[in-house]
Amino acid sequence: MRLLVLGGTHHVGRAVVETALAQGDQVTTLNRGVSGPPAAGAQPLHADRTDPAALAAALGDGSWDAVIDTWSGAPAAVGQAAALLAGRAGHYGYVSSRSVYQWPIPDGIDESAPVVAGDPADTSSADYAAAKRGGELAAVAAFGDRALLARAGLILGPYEIAGRMPWWLRRLERGGDVLAPGPRDRPLQYIDCRDLAAWLLSAADRGLGGAFNTVSEPGHATMASLLEAARDVTGQRANLIWVPPEVIEAAGIEPWTELPVWVPPTGEYTGLHNGDVSAAYAAGLRCRPVAQTIADTWRWLQAEGYPPERAGRPANGLDPEREQQVLAGLAS
Numbered sequence: 351m352r353l354l355v356l357g358g359t360h361h362v363g364r365a366v367v368e369t370a371l372a373q374g375d376q377v378t379t380l381n382r383g384v385s386g387p388p389a390a391g392a393q394p395l396h397a398d399r400t401d402p403a404a405l406a407a408a409l410g411d412g413s414w415d416a417v418i419d420t421w422s423g424a425p426a427a428v429g430q431a432a433a434l435l436a437g438r439a440g441h442y443g444y445v446s447s448r449s450v451y452q453w454p455i456p457d458g459i460d461e462s463a464p465v466v467a468g469d470p471a472d473t474s475s476a477d478y479a480a481a482k483r484g485g486e487l488a489a490v491a492a493f494g495d496r497a498l499l500a501r502a503g504l505i506l507g508p509y510e511i512a513g514r515m516p517w518w519l520r521r522l523e524r525g526g527d528v529l530a531p532g533p534r535d536r537p538l539q540y541i542d543c544r545d546l547a548a549w550l551l552s553a554a555d556r557g558l559g560g561a562f563n564t565v566s567e568p569g570h571a572t573m574a575s576l577l578e579a580a581r582d583v584t585g586q587r588a589n590l591i592w593v594p595p596e597v598i599e600a601a602g603i604e605p606w607t608e609l610p611v612w613v614p615p616t617g618e619y620t621g622l623h624n625g626d627v628s629a630a631y632a633a634g635l636r637c638r639p640v641a642q643t644i645a646d647t648w649r650w651l652q653a654e655g656y657p658p659e660r661a662g663r664p665a666n667g668l669d670p671e672r673e674q675q676v677l678a679g680l681a682s
């Protein structure tokens with residue numbers, strides 16, 4: 351397959367490029383070149399894609415079997431690229447998000463659930479959910495049923511620049527008593543970037559279009575299996591102290607950001623780790639075991655170091671003093 355990856359140097363894009371090269375695809379990447387080169391073997395093109403003329407010049411008269419776009423910014427950039435490529439590529443895979451569903455995400459929803467409004471011509475990305483929905487509409491406007499909308503949930507695995515699992519791994523490596531947010535058996539839903547990449551590529555090969563929730567089945571892992579795997583790869587220095595969700599809430603600790611990955615099992619977050627993924631599984635999605643994802647994430651961090659916090663996003667993680675205060679309160 352001749353593949354064009356718009357992006358290709360961060361988390362999902364990097365996994366797509368590496369997976370495609372490993373299976374013998376001919377890969378071109380398009381980005382600004384500020385994040386470093388793509389994997390060896392890919393042909394890099396450079397442009398700021400928010401500048402349509404620069405994008406057109408960089409793409410030249412190239413044609414591809416498929417495009418995969420990981421863009422998370424303003425929808426207009428998806429629209430410009432997709433319009434430019436509609437006659438020169440067979441398929442457009444857009445990495446979208448389950449954030450497009452109206453909040454709070456109901457329990458067990460499939461792809462027919464109501465989505466937020468989005469404008470494919472929007473030049474702003476201030477509202478993430480609206481931007482992802484606008485990106486979906488822009489991809490469909492140009493590619494119709496040749497557009498694939500991969501509605502990912504939480505994405506983990508190597509190269510995770512969002513820093514969620516990196517924070518947990520660093521915390522567990524430090525050791526001692528660690529606040530482990532309960533319940534232990536809380537089912538999780540996430541996807542390893544490499545499993546998402548493999549599915550995107552296989553879908554591109556088959557010309558699969560439409561919207562798919564692309565995360566693991568609920569309960570593929572639990573809070574316990576995730577954190578125990580992380581404790582084990584970091585040298586078993588940590589003692590996981592399971593804290594009930596009511597205690598975490600009473601302490602005013604923010605789910606998702608202060609305790610990355612974790613959300614309480616009730617209330618507005620109920621559906622977040624419980625989406626219907628039967629369509630993606632029927633279309634070939636497979637998810638590797640959590641221990642493999644965690645071990646490979648740890649190996650990547652050892653080899654390349656921790657990613658910097660992303661500008662304009664809330665920092666991940668819990669202040670160590672607050673953590674110990676909550677644990678002390680639990681013991682007394």
Ligand SMILES: NC(=O)c1ccc[n+]([C@@H]2O[C@H](COP(=O)([O-])OP(=O)(O)OC[C@H]3O[C@@H](n4cnc5c(N)ncnc54)[C@H](OP(=O)(O)O)[C@@H]3O)[C@@H](O)[C@H]2O)c1
Pocket residue numbers: 356357358359360361362363364380381382383384385386397398399400420421422445446447448482502503504505506512
């Ligand atoms: N993390 C999650 O849990 C999660 C969950 C659901 C969905 N998602 C979605 O998953 C996707 C993740 O994508 P990703 O991991 O590949 O990371 P990303 O942060 O979207 O990667 C950005 C890529 O685009 C390039 N780029 C940035 N600005 C550019 C510009 N102005 N012109 C041209 N290229 C530009 C970057 O390279 P240069 O900087 O070198 O240009 C880089 O290669 C996003 O769409 C996100 O919305 C994430």
